[in-house]
Amino acid sequence: MSPASKETAAIVLDCQDHGESDQIVTFFCKDIGRMTGIAKGAKRSQKRFVNKLELFSSLRLRYKESRTSNLVFIAEAELVDSFLRLRQNMPLYMAATVIRELTLSATRDLEGDDGFFALLQWGLRTVDGQRLYTNRDPRYPRRPPLNGCSCALPGAEPAMGRPPLVVVPGRHPAIPHSRSTDHSSLPVQLSVMNVLALFQIKFFEQIGYRPNLDSCLRCHQPFSVDQEYGFDSRGGGIVCGRCRGEQGESSLTPLSRGTIRILASAQNQPLHRLHCLQISRSGLREALSFLTHYGHHLLQREICSLKAFL
Numbered sequence: 001m002s003p004a005s006k007e008t009a010a011i012v013l014d015c016q017d018h019g020e021s022d023q024i025v026t027f028f029c030k031d032i033g034r035m036t037g038i039a040k041g042a043k044r045s046q047k048r049f050v051n052k053l054e055l056f057s058s059l060r061l062r063y064k065e066s067r068t069s070n071l072v073f074i075a076e077a078e079l080v081d082s083f084l085r086l087r088q089n090m091p092l093y094m095a096a097t098v099i100r101e102l103t104l105s106a107t108r109d110l111e112g113d114d115g116f117f118a119l120l121q122w123g124l125r126t127v128d129g130q131r132l133y134t135n136r137d138p139r140y141p142r143r144p145p146l147n148g149c150s151c152a153l154p155g156a157e158p159a160m161g162r163p164p165l166v167v168v169p170g171r172h173p174a175i176p177h178s179r180s181t182d183h184s185s186l187p188v189q190l191s192v193m194n195v196l197a198l199f200q201i202k203f204f205e206q207i208g209y210r211p212n213l214d215s216c217l218r219c220h221q222p223f224s225v226d227q228e229y230g231f232d233s234r235g236g237g238i239v240c241g242r243c244r245g246e247q248g249e250s251s252l253t254p255l256s257r258g259t260i261r262i263l264a265s266a267q268n269q270p271l272h273r274l275h276c277l278q279i280s281r282s283g284l285r286e287a288l289s290f291l292t293h294y295g296h297h298l299l300q301r302e303i304c305s306l307k308a309f310l
């Protein structure tokens with residue numbers, strides 16, 4: 001008896017030609033995690049797979065497991081979202097490529113999902129949504145604000161009753177959106193850098209290495225606006241100026257207090273509110289620099305696509 005067919009939500013991470021007519025496709029699937037399958041006849045198919053097995057496509061997948069290997073047989077794919085805008089804009093495409101490369105580097109086949117699918121979906125949806133609010137393209141009119149939040153993105157939920165948070169490095173307390181940041185005026189590059197910083201903060205937590213931004217790794221004193229800090233990639237957390245001074249460390253990545261504050265705030269936000277955080281231009285450079293160092297240390301490899309944003 002052949003194995004029963006199963007269904008799952010999936011995002012295409014990789015697709016390679018195999019033989020004359022087949023394709024080997026790597027997906028990230030809800031609940032299952034990373035999964036690789038063979039789509040028989042995909043290069044000839046006019047109905048089952050055409051325009052569906054593209055990088056980043058969000059699909060509803062029907063497949064059968066193999067008795068002898070982890071490679072599944074892809075029976076059919078239904079397109080849920082092609083993320084068309086990120087295919088038409090180079091900075092958006094490069095940002096999606098960073099998300100893809102990080103995901104491929106940190107996951108293995110069939111290791112389960114545990115929230116990673118939702119983060120991946122958030123990352124691609126948010127990158128894909130950037131053009132709506134950054135380029136004044138008449139084909140993509142701006143959507144009306146959700147509950148006063150001018151940066152509402154696809155998939156975002158209205159912030160119920162509370163003002164949206166915007167934390168600006170160097171300023172305290174948090175300043176409501178409408179007074180501080182108009183996302184529609186941000187250049188695309190800065191806008192996608194913001195998504196990449198927020199994505200990575202959640203990404204490292206998801207793989208079990210949440211950066212400690214709450215207290216000094218050495219003296220365990222809580223974060224203070226009166227201290228200077230650097231980030232220790234080996235230890236996975238911030239080190240205060242007093243401890244750094246005592247040990248004379250030069251390997252720490254400088255991190256301003258404002259950047260620490262907004263990234264720590266991001267760690268505590270649910271995904272549907274994350275898009276409300278806008279990091280300053282200088283904060284973005286710092287954040288991406290320290291996150292790149294940290295990722296390099298953890299994954300023991302360079303994320304090549306990130307270089308475009310450093």
Ligand SMILES: [Zn+2]
Pocket residue numbers: 216217218219220221239240241242243244
């Ligand atoms: Zn310390």
